[in-house]
Amino acid sequence: MSDGWLKAADLDDVVDGEPFACEIAGTKLALYxxxxxxxxxxxxxxxxxxxxxxxLIEGDAIExxxxxxxxxxxTGKALxxxxxxxIATYLTKVEGNAVFVRISD
Known part of the structure; x- marks a missing residue:
């Protein structure tokens, strides 16, 4: 995928209430x-x-x-x-069963 969009996970990997760890382009990410x-x-x-x-995910926050x-x-705001x-946040999009994250602007 062009323009900085890279596949991070399958949509099925990212479950409500459980953060999902992945690494793309040398960047350690958590998906929610x-x-x-x-x-x-x-x-x-x-x-x-x-x-x-x-x-742990509590509401809209990660602890x-x-x-x-x-x-x-x-937003990544420290609460x-x-x-x-x-913390840094990244744009995401879902295409089919794939989750893409935009690492670069």
Whole structure:
């Protein structure tokens, strides 16, 4: 796929309530299914190195498994301490059974 869109997962891999870890183009991502939409964020907590895909989804937020910092899945905004820095978010699209993520602008 051109224009920075890369296949990240099959749609069946991204289940409501469970973050899905993947890596594309050297970028560690976490994918989420919320309200029938797929979202992608960095999979690395901005506070300390921990995989957000090992955390818990609570509403529209992912909670880091290391120090319980929470991030908005839709925007990447840091919601609670100890995280003070937002995490990256990425555009997603679904074509058929494939989830694509746009890594570059």
């Amino acid at each position: 299914s919320l309200d029938g939409c797929i979202f992608a964020t960095s999979n690395i907590c901005s506070h300390a190195y921990a995989l957000l895909s090992d955390g 880091c498994p290391l120090h319980n910092a929470r991030f908005d899945i839709r 609670t301490s100890p995280a003070e820095k937002d």
